[in-house]
Amino acid sequence: MSGTADDVAHDAALTLAAQAGDVSALAGLLERHRPGMRAVALSLLGPGPDVDDVMQDAALVALRRIVDVRDPRAVGPWLRMVVRNSCRALLRDARRTRPVAQVPLPPDRVTPEHLLESHALRDWIWAAVETLSPTLRLPVVLRYFSTGITSYAQIAEACAVPVGTVRSRLSQARALLARALTATASSAHEDVTRRTEASRREAHETLAAAERGEFDKVVKDRYSRDVSLLTRGERLGGTRFLLAGMDCDLAAGVRQRPVHVVAGRSLVVWEMEFLNPADDPDHCPPGVAWIMTLDGGRVDRISLYHSPRTQPKSAPAEAG
Template identity: 80%
Template structure:
């Protein structure tokens, strides 16, 4: 026989990849199934038998959902998927050696953020619909891991959620498994426009800060926040509306300003990642950034958790003779 059957080679891969990039759910599922043996072989070779292999395979599927549009050569999707698995395995191995895990998702070279990529993704609304179906305990670590830009490592998620690192890993494993099932059940349903929701949240973040600088943060809180809102940091409840207002007033009085850098917006969970700008006369006044992690109930924010980015480590002092 001359030639190779289309179903067995890169031509079929290319066709499935292009279909998946255009939003075909079944094409993506077929693509993952075609390459599952090779992907699993990579995981087994690096991790050995065990539950970590299943976690890595689930993570690779999520990465494929978000990053399929990045593939420039559709015929090379197989090596790309195996690279995703290899990166995820290395992250787990680093974590096992108690070294800060690196971001497992290979970012494109044009410096797009995860949310910007997702916004251009034909499958984005379907993914968000599935994310919203998760329980709050599973949804938050998964959203931080895959959709935030500054709270992606296990340690950072643990600090933001006020849970042990081991619990983060367990909940992410459960979340990936639950999300896989939810993606199947929501594939044929109508999905809300995630792009519009995110754009509206960007506008709201800017408008909230502008109102605060005009002395109108109280009005924003009255309109958009629950009267019973809780403000937390590190899992500890600091107080309610009064503390929220006092905290903003204290920052502004000290000359601290905030600038939105990244927004994640679901129906029930919103994350605003902010740059903190210290006053010129006190450049070390505050950490470099803060994330507002907010849950919604009935369209109002009822819980605000603040996660402050760690200060950069000071450079070692050089002593000269």
């Protein structure tokens, strides 16, 4: 599309409307800029099915992050940047090229947590996400709503499946979401902000109760009697193992601090930072995500994903 003053003004009007929650305005923006976005994808990936995947991926990112556009008149370059970053992420994940630097986002951007809470379209998006099967819902939530489990390799580890399976499930999920978003756009939706804030309070309360020696009461009140604790797809144990693990960390002086919360009706993710004792700073890795599935409002399964430790830089060799 040409960059006339009328085009720029139209873009600005559609962007402001989309940021205010107008679903049709966002759809209009994506349609207006589809040729330019597709051209970017083709230039980086070449012809093939990956282009369609990236276009769908970029549309979902735009849904979640349209509020990040500081200059509504520049939404076209922003959308093309989203496509470019999605292409580069795909290339890195597929190990088809050496990593390249991300195109920087605008300065002073809001945090991902704020984006979720302030996004006018969040309720509509979550209604569509909840229509997915559990198998497809988990990689979508991690890819688009978590902050530390977003690459294909990280999602594969968290879901205990091969990277190729992650790519396949995300591709299926994107196609289903496109239809579900259209079908649920005019429906009444839950208040995701309220649910997320309640889950964040619950995370803080759970950790505070554990430090008081009352984690067992939390587990009894909020968790299923048959709750399972897993890591990398392997079951570690049930309630006893869960309680013992928390007690062991606390006895070692390790604490956890919530840094990001994702809360759906059937899937909740608490991303935690580990606070290790000063005399044992490497006791635990940097962080852990509690990936929890709910049944009847009670946690029935917790999968733990531990953030990888930072690899120490090797010392330069001395000249002989």
